[in-house]
Amino acid sequence: MFEMIITVPGYENDVVTQTVEKWVRNFFKDEESICYYKYPIVKTNTDIIPDLTVLTRRNQPLIIRCLPYQIEEIRGINDDIWELENDDIIESPLQELDDFVTRLDSKFRDHRKLRGRLYPQALLALPLISESRFREKFGVALQSISTLWKNGDTSSLSSSLAPMLSDMEWQLVRSIIQGATPLNKPSSALPIKVTNLGTAIAELDRQIKLLDREQERAAIKIADGPQLIRGLAGTGKTVLLAMRAAHIHLRYPDKKILFTFNTQSLYKQAGKLISDFYYDFSGGERPNWNMLHIRHAWGGRTRSGVYSDLCDIQGVTPYSYSAARERNPKSPFQFCCERALKLPILPQYDFILVDEAQDFPKAFFRVLWKLLFEPHRICWAYDELQSLSSLEIPKPEELFGRDKNGNPLVSLEGDPYPGGIEKDFVLHRSYRCPYPVLMLAHAIGLGLYSPNGCIQMLGNKSSWESIGYVVESGVFKQDEQIVISRPLENSPNRISSIYDKQSLVVAESFRDREEELDWVAESIHRDITQEGVAPEQIMVISLDMPQSKHYLTGVQSRLLRHNIDSTMPGLIDDTANFAEKMKVTLSTIFRAKGNEAYIVYILSFDSLFDYAEEIENRNRTFTSITRSKAWVRITGTGKYMEDAKKEIDSILSDLPFFKFVFPDMSTIRRLDAETSQRRREVAKTTEMASKMASVDEKASIAALTSLNPEIFEKIVKIVEEAKEVRREN
């Protein structure tokens, strides 16, 4: 299958590249192949970006430069430059391609497994010029490089690779082109004998990090306007935004970029990711931080933030947290942004990337809108289930507001951006959590098995599918029984197939807190001493927020008795690192956001049944569980924990399915995960069906009977299924 990935606007008008792409597509149509437009970006002398890059398993990588010249437009060619008839002088495309291929070759050769296997091939495409005319004018053909001429002879595309790339090699090649290799952990080539949790973690770490199709699009497709990325915990939103920031910076070094977020600890994480990605793409350079700003939304005493920077420019003193809280206790930051909006805000940025968008008040989005130059290239990553305090899920028009005429400033409806670049992406696959852990988190987060019934719900089949589930049976109607499953490919973490001697989820109830904390410390001691887990691979989270410091210090002192060190990040408004070497991390939920560990202990789980803030509690629980890359140990005390344990047991016993009765949606929070693409498809199909119904019946019959039998059968099947659904409704 030939797959085309357009990374920037412009392809729709790039007729020359389109012509070449058709030739390439036709040549590789039966092969597993990927063709990128204007990608990858590799730092060279002239910063050339190839028009097309083609990867296949049976052919050497092809780097193609497409030139839009007629023969009459080229005056002369020599080794270093080409002279054009309009007096322009361009760098020799041959030299530029050679530069690029040399750099790409060295990237491949950095990886042992690809040495001697891959030799990227440069191709020059002159689809408006015939070889004979070129030879006639310049006396020579372009002998030093493979060329695609006007006649469309594609034999020069063939540069076979034998044997074809293995699965592992193919993954590695794609990972390198995606720029995902900085995510890979260094590991030895020696085989690992998996005998305990520690060796299982080492084996899991060896897997090559490769972006899936959705992630790749979200990371590299840069649109000329607003874009939304939605994805639940562990789908890679922060990584993708960081990669996107690095791409944009590399592609447009003179444009100003802002990367903003809500959790303080993301400062270092985001900075490191962006820097590593940029380093990898650029072949050893670091970003220019004057052009790429990483800013906390508010700011801190030692670092500026979006709001504090803006106040500087506006010449006003920023409100401190406490002062803002006095004025708006429920949303101090909303108050700050509203005040800032009352003064002029001049555009400063060409691109803005917003992580953890679900945690920001609406006014902040309006500030960001004003900080952007046209065409308002903002990309915000949103996770409804991690919205720890918000009860509403605002639509883009609510977030960004409306213009003077009352039209929404941002709408994700309608056609995609030029080049087919989508306006919103939903990431289905959750990489961090193994499927039982993720399903447990979803079930608890939504309250699917709660004794009091659901508290929030994805209201239709399409939304469930958007977060990676399959609806097995049932109709989304009040009191109907629904069965949902999660295909394994949407939770690719395979820790349980690497090591299955310990349950991924353990829930324990204790008489009192002391006993609970003793058990946690003992269990951590076992993890470290018997199971070979490094202390930094373990995180302890207290679900009971008011008591968290008390409980966490309780764990700290118990661990000390076992001679195990621990760390409690975030006691100051800081950016402390998680996972400090040789220390177990003890964290509140807010601090844990955006971080992860292989083993997560969740203390005082009985607070799940603190009904005062039920949705918030369940969202916090969701956040806590989804910090785990492998094992979750849940503990608590008393009757509430017994209830929680029953809920957990019911969830686990139904896995890999959810079985629940669909609630009354008018009484609970509705979550919507449908994409605009999906809505567009539904609208288009409705229009087509209406059109068919409105034309002469005989014409419709004639049209249908002339269809390819396979398509005809598919339509019949769809109509039958639709009839079934209508009957049930």
Added chain:
Amino acid sequence: MKISEAYQHLHATYIDWSSFLTNRKYIRDNSRITWSERKPYVLDNPVMASDVAKLFEEGQYTFQIVEDGSLIQIYYNYNKSGDQLLAARLAFYSTQTYDQKIIKDALTLPEVPVLSSDLTEAEMLSDENVLDRIDSDYEGNIADLEDKPVSWLRIEYAPHDAKGVLHHDCHMHISAFPMSRFIVAGVPNPKQFIEFIAALCYPEAYAKHRLNEHGYYVNEAKIQSVNAICVPFIESKVFEQMPHFRIPFASATRKR
């Protein structure tokens, strides 16, 4: 107190105060008790909240206090054989700005009903709930921009720099009188310093950990063990001439 004893003290005090102290960074580096990658600078007065945040970011501390993230620095420099203390610097940097501290104290005093006459009981309770909730949000998500002076104190033992009555070899600087050197008789051991900070700056935590309902030690043996191993006390005439702070000591004194 030998260097090995000082180091054991640090570990023992961390275990003893593990509900109060966290994020230990102490190390023994040859003849010094210090912390990893110590930068030997003293913060200029006034010490601002941002300075403390910076100290934290750079890992320039021995312990952090769980309650509010304040920092404790403990540094001892010994002779090569580790049996004679040459210099010491023991410091506490609060993260609390003066006004935060004042507000916090006011809120904890039941007899200060701020404008309570204008509020119904229900309103007061609901306000409190809101504050509780916001505080927990604040903890994880929002840094405070407010940069104001904070409280601090520092005990210096530097016999080589001593210059008579006004610059005694062991003295204490405190934020309220930054230019003054309060004479200190003796050099606190690590346990004593933590005890001093906890009692002085976190009286509630101290009372909970050490005292009975009447305000006396639950276990006197415990506090005796805190003072059991001391830096040898050096008598000085100035102790008869000038009011001073005195460190409890149990070991033999020695004359200059």
